[in-house]
Amino acid sequence: MAKKLAIGLDIGGTALRAAEVSSDAKGTKVELQRYAEIPLPLNAVRDGEVMDAATVVQGLKALWAKGGFTSKDVIMGVGNQRVAVRPLTMPQLPMEQLQAALPFQVQDLLPMPVEEALLGYYPTTSISGADGSPAFDGMLVAAARETVLTNLQVVEAAGLNPVVIDLAGFALLRIMARGALSGGTVAFVDIGSRGTSVVVATDGMPKFVRNIPNGAQDLTDSFARATGISLEEAFQVLRTRGLAATDAAEYQGAAGPFGGTVRTLVDGIRNSIAFYASTTPGAPVTTVVLSGGGAFVPGLGQAIASTTRMRTVLGNPLEGVQVSKQVREADALRGREATLAMTIGLGMGVAA
Template identity: 45%
Template sequence: MAKTRVVGLDIGTSAVRAAEVEFGSGGPGASRATLHRFAEIALPAGAVRDGEVVETSTVAGALKQLWQKGGFSTKKVHIGVGNQRVIVRDLELPWMPLAAIRKTLPFQAQELLPVAVDSTLLDFYPTSESVSETGRVAQGLFVAAVRETVTQNVLACESAGLTPEVVDLNAFALTRSLVQGDLMRRTVAIVEIGARITTIVIVVDGKPRLVRHLAQGGDNATDGVAAALKTTQVEAERLKREIGIGHGYNPELAPAADSISHVSTTLVEAIRGTLGYFTQSNPQTPVETLVLTGGAVMLPGLGQFVASATRLPVTLGSPLQHMEVARSAGDARSVDSRIALPVGLAYGVAS
């Protein structure tokens, strides 16, 4: 039986992460996938900014270290993009084959984009179809990524000797890795809180219906603690996790606690606003549960705070509960909150 191995590569703000996943002959969905390898390497501040590679040589060097550390069996990778320079909009078009729809996108984009069409890469993700008074129509998500954002990430990979075979939207990758089992039949909000970017994906019956990127993440709280206590980023990160949200703390740390609370409240209000917008537009499919993932979600008390603010049940996303984990993957289960994106990018072999 032929098997396929795919490496999903997440180029994040604070680290690069890769996951090597093996699929059976039928690909994702036909059999239980196996995680064979996972590794991550920290990045210095500023090497990646707002989801886009800024220092190509620095990131390329980290990717070389990542491949040496992880022992991945291939240098072919699936990479993701996802920041505020990636635009995702609802779009309804007369039905036609997907290849034909994609050819029409430059004409559709002229009315949907605030930037020049020739500076973007365009795609369409079909979610449903129906019959209207004018005939058969296709509904889906129109995706436009500023070309430079994609190009810089691809260049960093190529400089490290890697070959990007697929460039995917991070939101779609998160959907594949986290919305499985019972969640495939529900309306779910995935919230991935990274270092500087928070991605929100609302998924109905396994299909993403809304995508939002917020320019805020866990490092914003770290910055606030560092400024409040006039300390280093490393110490501020440690203190942030010690203080958390809604926990007791030394009175001397009150300015830091206030900063964490302010940043967290601002972020959660933006999340709640996105959920409210979706519910108002789709009253027949209200969000039933919220799945948290990303490196910043381990802040003590954050899950309870989000649950209280949104009045939704909140769970931590766990892509590995639907997978086999080989011994060669080491302690991958201990980094569940950081592995969802690279695993989902690997699942893109099905797209």
């Protein structure tokens, strides 16, 4: 089957990233055609929502100039505390009819009024309904309308054309649940700057999605506050020493508050997986796969493995992916491949 190109755009808490991806229908043949990223100042984007529109618009224009992308059509991701994902069984109808029926079916499942939400449905399995008629098991996605529209307006102001809004958790699964990780029950955990996505999949199909409001930047903030050093210095210390930073004499006074922030993040991941296990006893998670910038904090993976008592590995979204010679930052990506997971997964969303 012929490949198609698509561009995934990730508006993160500390950076803008875009990846132009070609992929076949099964996601087995994937090529990263172009990639670029631009750093953002802190709080320009907070909890997945653009707060400083002018800065982000300028950053997006610089991103396109830097990446040399062949189109301005983009696939955007959503995934924060204002996005709810719930299991839902629906009649087996054409997708247009399913989508139209959602507002009348889901109010009791949402943490927000239906009129304030953008709704989507992702069918995962064909089943027989309670009356024997064909039905879907699947996942309801509800995103706060205000947050999504704000980000859309910023992207359009930068001269780009958003063609699809995709759930960040599905994008993560699309690129990571491949090869050896496509079978069994696996928890994919993407630790971003201000949030963490936990997606549990069985044989590559999503079964559970949760967004945690804590990430790597929270660790940096906590360490900087507790030690009185700058955020930049705190970042450099954590990047090299990781969770063991408080073993150094000059930072031992930070052990309590910094350790509390680490526990909040690690416990959020553990509790998410435990909740899934309590509701789905027949398919226990066997492996935790880490991605995102926070996955590179030394010692964090070990802390997650110890707390969850599960095999925990660093994922590589570029495994089995051909990287084009047109990728200008290929050398700079070595050693931090896991930061690309969400962006490449978004690019695979309609690439097939």
